[in-house]
Amino acid sequence: MNEVLIIAVISLGAIGVIAAIVLFFVARKFKVIEDPKIDVVEEKLPAANCGGCGFAGCRNFAEAVVSKAKKEGNLEGFNCPVGGNEVMGIIAEALGLEVEESEPQVAVVRCNGSYQHAPKKIKYEGPATCEFAHNLSSGESGCPYGCLGLGDCVRSCQFDAMYMDKETGLPVVIEENCVACGACVKACPRDIIELRNVGKKSRRIFVSCINEEKGGLAKKNCEVACIGCQKCFKVCPFDAITMNNNLAYIDYEKCKLCRKCVPECPTNAIWELNFPPRKEKSDKKPPLKDKEAREAEQKKPTEKASPGKIAKEKLDADKKDNKDIIN
Numbered sequence: 001m002n003e004v005l006i007i008a009v010i011s012l013g014a015i016g017v018i019a020a021i022v023l024f025f026v027a028r029k030f031k032v033i034e035d036p037k038i039d040v041v042e043e044k045l046p047a048a049n050c051g052g053c054g055f056a057g058c059r060n061f062a063e064a065v066v067s068k069a070k071k072e073g074n075l076e077g078f079n080c081p082v083g084g085n086e087v088m089g090i091i092a093e094a095l096g097l098e099v100e101e102s103e104p105q106v107a108v109v110r111c112n113g114s115y116q117h118a119p120k121k122i123k124y125e126g127p128a129t130c131e132f133a134h135n136l137s138s139g140e141s142g143c144p145y146g147c148l149g150l151g152d153c154v155r156s157c158q159f160d161a162m163y164m165d166k167e168t169g170l171p172v173v174i175e176e177n178c179v180a181c182g183a184c185v186k187a188c189p190r191d192i193i194e195l196r197n198v199g200k201k202s203r204r205i206f207v208s209c210i211n212e213e214k215g216g217l218a219k220k221n222c223e224v225a226c227i228g229c230q231k232c233f234k235v236c237p238f239d240a241i242t243m244n245n246n247l248a249y250i251d252y253e254k255c256k257l258c259r260k261c262v263p264e265c266p267t268n269a270i271w272e273l274n275f276p277p278r279k280e281k282s283d284k285k286p287p288l289k290d291k292e293a294r295e296a297e298q299k300k301p302t303e304k305a306s307p308g309k310i311a312k313e314k315l316d317a318d319k320k321d322n323k324d325i326i327n
Contacts, residue, residue: 037066037095044090045080050158052081052181065091075099082159082179103197105180107161107173111192112208112269113146114168118222124148134189143221145211147171147192156187175202196252201274203257205250207232208271212245219267226269232261 041062049057055064065078075097080087085101092099118141124133130152138144149169154162161177162184164170171184171193185193192210207226211218215227228246240254241261250261250270259278262270 035066035070037069038062040094041065041091044083044087044094046082046087048082048158048179048181050082050179050181050183052179052183053079066095069095069097073097081105081181084179105195106175106178106198106202106204107180107182107184107193108196108204108206108273109147109171109173109192110194110206110208110210111145111147111170111190112224112271113141113143113222114170116168117224118143118146130187131189141221143211143218143225145190145192145209145213146222147190152187152189153184153193156183158183199252199257203275204252204271204273205255205257205259205262206252206271207248207250207269209269210247212247214246218246224267224269226265227267229266231264231266232270235260235264 038059039062042059045058045062047058051057053061055061061078061080065075068075068078075088075092075095078088078099079102080091084104088099088102120140121142122137122140124137124140126132126136128150130148130150133139133148133150139146139148147170149164151164151171153171154164159177159179159181161174161179162171163174165172175198180195182195185191185195190210194206196204196206198204209218209222209224209226211222211225213225215229218225219227226247228243228248230243230248232248232250233241233243237258237260238254238256240251240256242249242251248269257275259272259275262272
């Protein structure tokens with residue numbers, strides 16, 4: 001019995017040793033040596049792991065950056081939205097490369113279907129997520145394109161850059177906190193959130209509607225919906241506005257912020273952010289009496305003194321002076 005036990009132990013031990021030797025050589029054969037620059041790049045990143053760069057996390061982003069730098073010698077197409085141009089500049093310097101600065105961006109909500117503008121027609125009862133509500137109904141206002149107001153975008157934001165406004169029922173972007181990671185864009189099933197360039201002095205103009213229905217149907221559910229009238233399209237001097245499927249869209253790269261399109265919109269669907277108040281044109285007209293008095297003054301003939309009249313006036317003046325001397 002003891003002999004059987006000893007043989008079994010020895011056999012298992014031998015198998016373990018052989019397996020360990022095999023695994024050792026296999027590990028050495030297929031060993032992957034990571035570039036130490038990956039660790040260097042990862043240390044420069046903000047460790048947000050937000051996915052805004054298009055990769056699963058900062059480590060994956062660092063690996064892709066180092067690989068791109070090795071193969072092509074540039075960092076074109078890579079951007080860390082959290083760190084911005086500053087972090088990308090530090091990474092480029094660490095890799096001995098140069099990187100072009102990208103325009104900072106911010107999330108904008110392209111829907112103004114608030115409780116006031118798009119009153120509720122039905123009551124939604126179900127899981128409080130936009131994704132679920134989107135698959136079940138067109139929304140409480142009846143607009144199949146509008147915000148559902150259940151806050152998936154707010155919950156997806158890791159930077160406290162969004163909140164739900166209780167009065168309007170719409171999400172609000174806190175520009176100072178937004179890093180343009182795009183998490184809210186992906187979370188919204190209605191695609192009403194878009195990343196746009198921050199713009200000069202944080203000024204932006206965009207159509208706050210994505211409804212592609214015809215004017216009558218769109219207006220029926222929301223009074224500030226784009227009705228596809230093309231008035232903004234016709235007045236834009238920079239070809240920044242396009243019309244597609246009854247909907248106007250303003251290209252932020254072409255837009256020069258002239259604001260000519262804003263007053264043309266009959267439904268106030270175009271938003272202008274962070275602009276100074278417009279100067280009101282004075283429509284005051286001069287009082288009618290003053291106007292008539294000026295016209296009468298202009299029409300009144302001017303008297304021209306004749307030579308004879310001038311001589312007579314001079315003679316009368318001389319006689320008066322002589323009379324004063326005698327007295």
